[in-house]
Amino acid sequence: MRFVDEFRDPDVINHTIEEIQRLCEPGRHYRFMEVCGGHTHAIYRFGLKDLLPDNIELIHGPGCPVCVLPMGRIDDGLKLGERPDLIFTAFGDMMRVPGANGSPLEHKARGMDVRIVYSPSDALTLARRNPDRHVMFFAIGFETTAPSTALVLKRAKEEGIRNFSVFCNHVTIIPAIRAILDSPDMRLDAFIGPGHVSTVIGCRPYEWIARDEGKPIVISGFEPLDMLQSVVMILRQLREGRAEVENQYRRVVPWEGNRAALRAMSEVFALRPFFEWRGLGFISQSALCLRESYAAWDAEQLFQVAGVRVTDPKAAQCGEVLKGVLKPHQCKLFGRECTPERPVGALMVSSEGSCAAYYNYEHRKGLAAAGSAATSF
Amino acid sequence: MCLAIPGLIVSLVPEFQRLAVVEVSGVRRRVDLGLLEDDMPGPGDWVLIHVGFAMSRISQHEAEEQMRLLRMLGEEGAAIEEIRGYDSAVQDV
Numbered sequence: 170m171r172f173v174d175e176f177r178d179p180d181v182i183n184h185t186i187e188e189i190q191r192l193c194e195p196g197r198h199y200r201f202m203e204v205c206g207g208h209t210h211a212i213y214r215f216g217l218k219d220l221l222p223d224n225i226e227l228i229h230g231p232g233c234p235v236c237v238l239p240m241g242r243i244d245d246g247l248k249l250g251e252r253p254d255l256i257f258t259a260f261g262d263m264m265r266v267p268g269a270n271g272s273p274l275e276h277k278a279r280g281m282d283v284r285i286v287y288s289p290s291d292a293l294t295l296a297r298r299n300p301d302r303h304v305m306f307f308a309i310g311f312e313t314t315a316p317s318t319a320l321v322l323k324r325a326k327e328e329g330i331r332n333f334s335v336f337c338n339h340v341t342i343i344p345a346i347r348a349i350l351d352s353p354d355m356r357l358d359a360f361i362g363p364g365h366v367s368t369v370i371g372c373r374p375y376e377w378i379a380r381d382e383g384k385p386i387v388i389s390g391f392e393p394l395d396m397l398q399s400v401v402m403i404l405r406q407l408r409e410g411r412a413e414v415e416n417q418y419r420r421v422v423p424w425e426g427n428r429a430a431l432r433a434m435s436e437v438f439a440l441r442p443f444f445e446w447r448g449l450g451f452i453s454q455s456a457l458c459l460r461e462s463y464a465a466w467d468a469e470q471l472f473q474v475a476g477v478r479v480t481d482p483k484a485a486q487c488g489e490v491l492k493g494v495l496k497p498h499q500c501k502l503f504g505r506e507c508t509p510e511r512p513v514g515a516l517m518v519s520s521e522g523s524c525a526a527y528y529n530y531e532h533r534k535g536l537a538a539a540g541s542a543a544t545s546f
Numbered sequence: 547m548c549l550a551i552p553g554l555i556v557s558l559v560p561e562f563q564r565l566a567v568v569e570v571s572g573v574r575r576r577v578d579l580g581l582l583e584d585d586m587p588g589p590g591d592w593v594l595i596h597v598g599f600a601m602s603r604i605s606q607h608e609a610e611e612q613m614r615l616l617r618m619l620g621e622e623g624a625a626i627e628e629i630r631g632y633d634s635a636v637q638d639v
Contacts, residue, residue: 427582
């Protein structure tokens, strides 16, 4: 309970925890998946596991975009970066993600023109300023970032900027949830739904989870109190035998989502027939590609892309951790070969990856405790 | 990348449609309002920013809470670095 005092409204937090304890049926083991990587980070940072009763288990979902991207896509993108006229741009999160022959940052050290952008529109600006170069944006992310990429592509087309392209790795959250529910080794009672993805897609796309699968899903904010309240809402549904989509994060997420963002996405993107996800394998209609009308800005159509498939390093168990089958520390490489300083797998890179979150909060805590125990002798 | 950064719209950029000058912790940068075109915010409004684009309108209270949350998550520095990173070379305002 050591974190409670630093939270807003500690009394309300304590009351909510009591409510959770009251709603839990003794002897029942609950498994809730938080879909979003931002939630995973917050759960570890705030030590929510320690605040919840032991019989509530939180399973970390697939909502960390750099974590689910298979290595082959990174290598495909970096291969294009070898073209002498090309400037490879990506978000900072991508820079340390390992490909088979090193991360984008390591390629930069070897002489590739790799640049961090904080917004896809800055990649387009770079193209405007470098008319004799080709600027490729390595796009990743769920529906939170895909609309921005779409608007930038619309602008490139309107302005007729031809030295700009997107290597599109945008993925969509709903098919990933479906794949998880379809996998035979996964038993879940309910979902804590993603906050910011839902500002774009709204709450309706989750209705099948409640209706067809009989699982409650509560769209949640990121504050400790938000997530605890979401757990209360889930437990109430289970207790009353209901399965519904509920929106705990109403102050930010409108039920209908952001229509302008959805319009931009559907104008620019089409669904890929299938796309490979780390840990989840090939999932049909789970990722976006550029429509034919944007072929001139599609790196995959402009250039030869090898379409390499690279399996993760054998010893790394990213896939099992991503599916929630293994906890981060149960991976053979965790904390030894694979650390945030020297990541072997993508889950150790991003602050939203469950391995990095576990390492930074749980593992370091353990190390510090071991260190102080050692010095006290 | 998945950071949602709260910012205050200070002014609109007259020569560019849909661009606004937004202030986050004293740092001012241009942010794209194109994804809010159905309910366009104006100066004095607060927005949540993802990768250089305003993604939703929020209240001032929610903006303060979001900044506090980023601070608690240890991501306030990363958020300000991201805002500063929005093409500062062409966006000095």
